Amino acid sequence: MKFSEQLREKCLPIWRQNHQHPFVTGMGNGTLQADKFRFYMVQDYLYLIQYAKVFALGAVKADDLATMGKFAALLDGTLNEEMALHRQYAARFGITGEELEAAQASPVTLAYTHYMLHAAQNGTLADVVAAVLPCAWSYWEIGKELNQIPGAAEHELYGEWIKMYSSDEFGQLAQWCIDLMDEQAEGKSERERARLEEIFLNTTRFEYLFWDMAYNGEMWPGDA
Ligand SMILES: Cc1ncc(C[n+]2csc(CCO)c2C)c(N)n1
Numbered sequence: 001m002k003f004s005e006q007l008r009e010k011c012l013p014i015w016r017q018n019h020q021h022p023f024v025t026g027m028g029n030g031t032l033q034a035d036k037f038r039f040y041m042v043q044d045y046l047y048l049i050q051y052a053k054v055f056a057l058g059a060v061k062a063d064d065l066a067t068m069g070k071f072a073a074l075l076d077g078t079l080n081e082e083m084a085l086h087r088q089y090a091a092r093f094g095i096t097g098e099e100l101e102a103a104q105a106s107p108v109t110l111a112y113t114h115y116m117l118h119a120a121q122n123g124t125l126a127d128v129v130a131a132v133l134p135c136a137w138s139y140w141e142i143g144k145e146l147n148q149i150p151g152a153a154e155h156e157l158y159g160e161w162i163k164m165y166s167s168d169e170f171g172q173l174a175q176w177c178i179d180l181m182d183e184q185a186e187g188k189s190e191r192e193r194a195r196l197e198e199i200f201l202n203t204t205r206f207e208y209l210f211w212d213m214a215y216n217g218e219m220w221p222g223d224a
Contacts (some may be wrong), residue, residue: 003185004133004178011134018138018208019145023215027158028146034157038093040214043109045086047102047210048087050113054120054132061125062162066079070176089160106211107220112206119199126184126192131201133177138207139165140174 001009008015018024023040026032055078056070087097105113116131143165146152153162164170185193212218 002182003193004181007133007181007200008137010197011201014201014204014208015138016143018143018211021211021213021215022124023210024142024146027155027161028149028152030152030158032158034093035069036215036217037157038095039217041086041090041093041095042100042103043106043210043214045083045090046103046105047113048078048083048086048108051132051135052083054116054128057117058125058128058132061120061123061128063125067125067180072195074173085164092157104216104220104223106213107204108209108218112203112210113117115202115206123195123199124184126181126188126196127199129177129181129184130196131180131203134200134204134207136170136174136177138204140171143170144220 023032023036027037028126052075055071055075059075061069062071064200087100119131120128143162147160147166153159153166155162157188181196188196
């Protein structure tokens with residue numbers, strides 16, 4: 001069995017919880033309250049900034065030009081395309097550029113992004129991939145599932161999100177990460193594989209916590 005298949009099998013119960021989370025099902029059937037998505041958009045913007053840095057670390061840790069180039073392209077795409085799209089999408093929810101720039105990371109956003117950065121900074125290329133893979137893979141799975149719901153991709157608020165993450169372009173990125181994970185896990189010791197599994201499991205858990213944080217609008221105690 002491929003390493004990525006092992007990872008998926010191990011995390012399947014959490015993936016199921018992600019798919020059943022009211023934030024996710026609410027995007028699919030259009031019942032999610034706009035203010036919950038608004039909260040998510042702001043936090044996700046902050047998340048993407050840090051995620052871009054993890055891609056930059058992928059270029060640092062890679063030891064062949066093709067992989068370095070791919071991480072550099074992902075970094076460019078995230079910073080100069082995806083984040084611009086995010087700002088446009090956010091504007092539809094009344095979120096201004098100033099609000100995005102001034103936003104504070106919630107406890108879960110901070111914990112999740114710092115965990116990924118810690119794993120990436122202190123580990124090998126395999127650690128970088130284990131940290132980013134659940135984000136790409138789980139969003140693709142969720143995007144594809146929601147896209148099968150009749151009318152979901154045309155919903156005026158959540159349709160764009162569903163179209164973006166179910167797109168072939170996004171699927172290719174997820175598949176590239178899966179293949180790189182398998183390639184990097186090859187020949188690694190049991191101990192190293194266990195560490196990669198732990199990173200993958202923890203970022204998978206953080207994906208769930210991120211949906212939950214957005215659904216409940218969780219900020220720091222005392223903050224609005
Ligand atoms: C909490 C959270 N998790 C995953 C993603 C998905 N995602 C973010 S960046 C990226 C790679 C392509 O730029 C992917 C797949 C998200 N947006 N927010």
